[in-house]
Amino acid sequence: MNWLGLLVLAIWPVLVCARGNFWRCRDRDDLDDPPAPAQWPSVVAVVPARDEAALIGESLGSLLAQDYPGEFHIILADDQSGDGTADKARAAAAASPHLERLAILPGAPLPAGWAGKVWAMAQGEALARKNFAPRYILFTDADILHAPENLRAVVARAEAGSYALVSLMATWRCESAAEKWLIPAFTYFFQMLYPFRWVSDPRRKIAAAAGNLMLARADLLEKAGGVASISDALIDDCAFGARMKSVGPIWLGLSNRLHSLRSYPSFADIRRMVSRSAYAQLRFSPLWLALTSLGLVLTFFVPVVLAFFADGVAGLCGIAAFVLMSVSFGPIQRFYGLKRWRAMTLPLIAAPYLLYTLDSALQFFRGRGGMWKGRAQAHLVRRARGKELVRRARGKEIETETP
Numbered sequence: 250m251n252w253l254g255l256l257v258l259a260i261w262p263v264l265v266c267a268r269g270n271f272w273r274c275r276d277r278d279d280l281d282d283p284p285a286p287a288q289w290p291s292v293v294a295v296v297p298a299r300d301e302a303a304l305i306g307e308s309l310g311s312l313l314a315q316d317y318p319g320e321f322h323i324i325l326a327d328d329q330s331g332d333g334t335a336d337k338a339r340a341a342a343a344a345s346p347h348l349e350r351l352a353i354l355p356g357a358p359l360p361a362g363w364a365g366k367v368w369a370m371a372q373g374e375a376l377a378r379k380n381f382a383p384r385y386i387l388f389t390d391a392d393i394l395h396a397p398e399n400l401r402a403v404v405a406r407a408e409a410g411s412y413a414l415v416s417l418m419a420t421w422r423c424e425s426a427a428e429k430w431l432i433p434a435f436t437y438f439f440q441m442l443y444p445f446r447w448v449s450d451p452r453r454k455i456a457a458a459a460g461n462l463m464l465a466r467a468d469l470l471e472k473a474g475g476v477a478s479i480s481d482a483l484i485d486d487c488a489f490g491a492r493m494k495s496v497g498p499i500w501l502g503l504s505n506r507l508h509s510l511r512s513y514p515s516f517a518d519i520r521r522m523v524s525r526s527a528y529a530q531l532r533f534s535p536l537w538l539a540l541t542s543l544g545l546v547l548t549f550f551v552p553v554v555l556a557f558f559a560d561g562v563a564g565l566c567g568i569a570a571f572v573l574m575s576v577s578f579g580p581i582q583r584f585y586g587l588k589r590w591r592a593m594t595l596p597l598i599a600a601p602y603l604l605y606t607l608d609s610a611l612q613f614f615r616g617r618g619g620m621w622k623g624r625a626q627a628h629l630v631r632r633a634r635g636k637e638l639v640r641r642a643r644g645k646e647i648e649t650e651t652p
Contacts, residue, residue, distance in 0.1 A: 250559055254566030257552050261573035264548075269444030272437065272577035274584050276445035276502040278402060278417055283409035285401075289319030290384035292404060292464075295373030297366050298338075298391035299328035304510045306341040311395040313345040321350060321400065322381055325391075326373040328356040328365055334391075352376070363480045366460075370485070371476040378467065386470060388463045388489075393419055395462075396506040403464050406500065413469040413497025416490060418459035419507035423585045427516045433581045433591075434598045435523070436503070440581075442530075443501070448490065451498045458490030458499070461507055465489075469496045483529040503584065520605050527609035538610050542603060549574070549599035571596075 265272065294312055298305055305325075312323055327335045335353050342351040354376055359368050370388055377386050385404065389395070407415045418439070421432045443457035463486065470476075473492040482488035493499050513519045531537040552574065555567025571593075579592040 250555075250563040251561065251566075253551065254555050254559065254563035257547055257555065257570045258566040260548050261552075261570045261577075264441065265573050265577050268441065269446040271440040271444040271446070272580055274440075274503060274580040276449065278406065278502050278504045278506060282402070283405045285405050286408040289317065289401075290404065290408065291320040291381065292317070292322075292385045292387055292400065293377040293381050293383040294321070294323045294387040294389060294400075295326060295370060295377060296323065296389055296391050297326045297328060297369030297373065298330065298334050299365060299369070300330045300332045300334060301391040302330070302332040302334045302337045304392045305334050306337045307510060308391055308393055308395075309338050309341045309351070310345060311393075311397075312389070312400075313342065313347045313350055314397055315395065315400040316397045317400045317404070319404070320381075320383075322377075322383075323351045324373045324376055325351065325353045326356055326369040326376075327353060328369040329358070352380075364483055364485060367476060367480055367482060367485050371480070374470070374476050378471075383467055386465050386467050388460070388465070390461055390509075392509055392511040393461050394508045394510050399462075399504075399506040402506060403462065407464055407466070410498065410500060412500050413466050413473075414458060414490065414493035414499040415464045416458035416486070416499070416501045417462040417504035417507050418502070419461035419509045420503070420505055420585070421509045422512050423587065425512065425514045427519055428513050429585075429587060429591075430594070430598060431516070431519050431601065432513070433585045433587065434578075434595070434602065435519075436584075437578060437581045438602065443487070445501045445503075448494075448499065448501045451494075454494075456487070456491040456494035456499065458486045458493070458501060460486035460489075461509065462504070463489060465493055466497070469493065472496045484526050516601065520601070520608065523602065523605040524609040524612055527606040528613045529609075531606075531610075533613065535610070538606070541606065545599055545603045545606075549596045553596045 296309065296312070309323070309325065315321060325335070325338050338351065338353060342348045354372060356369055356372055359365055374386060377383060385407065387400070403415050403417065406412070418436065421428070423429055423432050443455060447453045447455045448457050470493065473496045478492050479485055479488040490499060490501070513522065528538065531541060552567045552570035555563050556571050559567055574595050575593045578595045579589060582589065582591045
């Protein structure tokens with residue numbers, strides 16, 4: 250028992266002191282303001298959207314309203330929506346003084362071996378290069394609300410740091426009971442897996458991005474193989490970050506200028522969101538699933554058991570590990586404006602995340618892995634990558650519809 254206590258105690262000093270200070274939430278875009286470039290470069294935003302009629306008006310409206318001095322265009326890559334997403338986009342453009350910024354691209358059918366969102370991104374990238382030849386291509390989700398100064402700030406950071414990619418993780422909604430319990434932990438676990446400071450360090454190989462916003466330099470994106478190089482990626486943002494870091498430095502941070510509009514009113518909604526990609530994160534490997542489950546038990550559950558039920562050295566080790574755990578969970582709770590006592594609930598929060606990860610594997614083996622917007626994609630992305638289809642798509646004419 251004492252050896253078990255020493256083991257779990259050894260885990261937390263490493264996480265707190267030797268994991269890029271991930272838990273401090275200091276890698277943020279609002280803690281410094283890079284200088285404005287001498288000349289504002291051209292930018293094209295690509296917004297992949299499938300059945301986003303409920304949110305696209307507000308999200309697209311915030312993009313259209315960007316206070317950006319340079320040339321700026323927006324491509325809505327409508328991935329065969331059946332709910333009137335394109336009509337809502339037209340209405341948002343008609344209500345904006347910047348109607349000319351928006352073009353709507355009706356998406357082609359999904360090729361074999363492609364993830365749906367990535368296919369929409371690739372079509373948007375092709376059109377952006379063909380019609381506008383921008384310096385930067387900005388990929389952003391259809392459920393994201395942008396502060397008016399956001400594009401200006403992110404481009405200034407990219408120019409000042411000569412970054413191949415600047416990516417921001419949005420502040421998620423945190424209103425329902427389920428959101429308050431589980432959403433801050435989602436960001437916390439993501440930071441633990443991909444410490445933002447390490448991601449932004451060109452000397453380290455670790456790479457990631459947040460799909461909420463990814464501003465990529467167009468020439469370096471082309472050098473990296475374009476969006477087509479991640480055609481089969483379910484976790485497209487992290488795959489995209491890895492590709493871009495192979496050709497230049499990248500930067501990843503939290504943002505209060507970027508807010509997710511999507512709500513998760515129930516625990517079941519969050520379960521579906523996590524289960525969609527958790528097993529893909531583990532490379533569809535039963536071994537990695539078993540090791541991850543064991544790691545979660547040792548890291549988050551065993552310290553609590555020892556703290557309450559063990560005596561002597563084991564009990565003291567459990568208490569110390571629990572204290573370090575709670576301290577590390579505090580900053581993300583403050584970032585979301587939640588009460589400090591919630592920092593002590595991490596073991597209770599880790600339990601559903603373990604269950605959701607196991608559920609992700611179960612859904613995969615049932616043939617429903619990666620389910621999103623009516624598509625079970627996990628099996629598709631393990632088949633042929635469809636590279637030839639991409640090369641053909643690049644060479645043929647893509648028609649656009651303007652609002």
